[in-house]
Amino acid sequence: MTEPTTVKIEALTKADAVRCAELEAQLFAGDDPWPPAAFLHALDGKHNHYVAARDEGRLIGYAGISRLGRIPPYEYEVHTIGVDPAYQGRGIGRRLLDDLLHFASRGEVFLEVRTDNDAAINLYKSVGFATVGVRKRYYKVSGADAYTMKRDAT
Numbered sequence: 001m002t003e004p005t006t007v008k009i010e011a012l013t014k015a016d017a018v019r020c021a022e023l024e025a026q027l028f029a030g031d032d033p034w035p036p037a038a039f040l041h042a043l044d045g046k047h048n049h050y051v052a053a054r055d056e057g058r059l060i061g062y063a064g065i066s067r068l069g070r071i072p073p074y075e076y077e078v079h080t081i082g083v084d085p086a087y088q089g090r091g092i093g094r095r096l097l098d099d100l101l102h103f104a105s106r107g108e109v110f111l112e113v114r115t116d117n118d119a120a121i122n123l124y125k126s127v128g129f130a131t132v133g134v135r136k137r138y139y140k141v142s143g144a145d146a147y148t149m150k151r152d153a154t
């Protein structure tokens with residue numbers, strides 16, 4: 001399906017926290033979805049970069065990354081990425097991830113992903129991430145395992 005041209009990638013703001021939590025509950029049910037307070041906290045982090053995908057003003061996706069370390073070369077960690085199920089498969093997740101990777105340019109990037117999350121794993125592999133380890137029972141509520149994936153500095 002072609003991507004709707006109206007979808008824009010913009011800064012995520014505190015006014016988005018409730019909608020983000022609503023999407024989280026849909027996308028990560030059973031895996032400790034973030035409440036609004038977690039998004040508000042993340043948006044306060046001065047080394048964090050959070051973006052929104054909006055369709056005519058409505059939030060339909062979000063993503064965030066954190067810069068780690070005080071001096072270069074920095075490492076980065078993808079915190080989260082999610083797209084409203086009604087908008088998945090239209091290139092929006094890729095646009096959100098591209099924005100995070102632009103923020104992380106010249107640094108190594110790490111993330112954790114459920115080992116059964118084929119859509120996300122394919123997306124990450126397509127932009128240069130490789131699996132570097134497995135974290136058993138990483139997801140506390142479901143007990144699911146995670147892969148740690150890493151993208152080398154570009």
Ligand SMILES: CC(C)(COP(=O)(O)OP(=O)(O)OC[C@H]1O[C@@H](n2cnc3c(N)ncnc32)[C@H](O)[C@@H]1OP(=O)(O)O)[C@@H](O)C(=O)NCCC(=O)NCCS
Pocket residue numbers: 027028080081082083084087088089090091092093094095112113114117118119120122123124126
């Ligand atoms: C993972 C996620 C963000 C992808 O967003 P999306 O907008 O649907 O993805 P895109 O349309 O940009 O697709 C990008 C790539 O992802 C992969 N992908 C997306 N959906 C897929 C699916 N259902 N099966 C396999 N691969 C898939 C493909 O590699 C695709 O590239 P292609 O279109 O060139 O084949 C989305 O599926 C989502 O929100 N999932 C639930 C939340 C989640 O699991 N987040 C990741 C936590 S680590």
